[in-house]
Amino acid sequence: MNIKLTIVDDHPVVVKGLLSILEDYEQFQVLDTCNTASSLLEALKTRIPDVLLLDVQLPDKPGDELAAIVTQKYPQVAILALTNLDQVFNVKNMFLNGVTGYLLKTSGPDLMVEAIETVSQKKQFIDPVMKEQMLAEMVDARSTTNPVPALTQREQEILKLIAAEYTSQEIAARLFLSHRTIESHRLNLLLKLGVKNTAGLVRKAIQLNILK
Numbered sequence: 001m002n003i004k005l006t007i008v009d010d011h012p013v014v015v016k017g018l019l020s021i022l023e024d025y026e027q028f029q030v031l032d033t034c035n036t037a038s039s040l041l042e043a044l045k046t047r048i049p050d051v052l053l054l055d056v057q058l059p060d061k062p063g064d065e066l067a068a069i070v071t072q073k074y075p076q077v078a079i080l081a082l083t084n085l086d087q088v089f090n091v092k093n094m095f096l097n098g099v100t101g102y103l104l105k106t107s108g109p110d111l112m113v114e115a116i117e118t119v120s121q122k123k124q125f126i127d128p129v130m131k132e133q134m135l136a137e138m139v140d141a142r143s144t145t146n147p148v149p150a151l152t153q154r155e156q157e158i159l160k161l162i163a164a165e166y167t168s169q170e171i172a173a174r175l176f177l178s179h180r181t182i183e184s185h186r187l188n189l190l191l192k193l194g195v196k197n198t199a200g201l202v203r204k205a206i207q208l209n210i211l212k
Contacts, residue, residue, distance in 0.1 A: 003027055003120045006043060008034040008066075009055035009082070014105070018053065021109045028116070037061035044074060051120050056083035056094065064097040071098030075178070078119040082112075091130050095184060101125035124183045134191055148208050149192040156210070158185045163202045163211055 005028055009015050015033050022028045031047045034040040037060050056063030067079050080101040081094045091102050101119040104127045118125040161171045168182045193204045205211040
């Protein structure tokens with residue numbers, strides 16, 4: 001497996017550290033390193049990576065805006081947000097703008113490698129620290145409101161297909177939506193029901209009488 005990478009971060013020390021880590025793994029090939037949004041967009045005109053390691057805070061453009069631009073122009077690129085921002089709002093915002101993964105810069109090399117390999121397969125990845133925060137937030141919200149979360153019609157439709165053991169790719173084809181859109185809905189369902197995986201999602205939906 002050869003995964004082509006592009007790194008965009010305006011801190012030379014961070015870039016150097018990433019390169020030092022990545023050179024120990026034969027499956028990774030770094031195409032470019034960029035320090036601004038404009039230099040990244042220029043690099044993408046000639047070399048398209050499988051995975052973009054994206055710093056969320058850049059000097060010339062916010063990371064969410066850049067993620068949205070890259071997603072629109074280069075939908076084949078999986079974006080892994082790499083950041084120090086550890087607020088749930090930031091995670092949700094980046095996913096809404098097209099990223100496939102969210103990883104804190106405080107994470108170790110093993111977790112970074114796992115994150116890159118996961119998003120390269122078009123699967124979502126969320127730093128475990130942030131996932132716990134997101135789940136805790138959902139639990140707190142439900143404790144003061146209706147214990148049965150309100151699902152949109154699309155979420156209900158996707159939930160039924162998940163319960164029928166359709167993969168995200170199969171659901172995307174069936175509903176004429178992108179794989180990334182289905183993964184986003186899947187993440188929202190996990191968060192709304194306060195579970196960590198598909199098995200828990202189906203089990204909780206049955207318990208709450210959402211699935212019959």
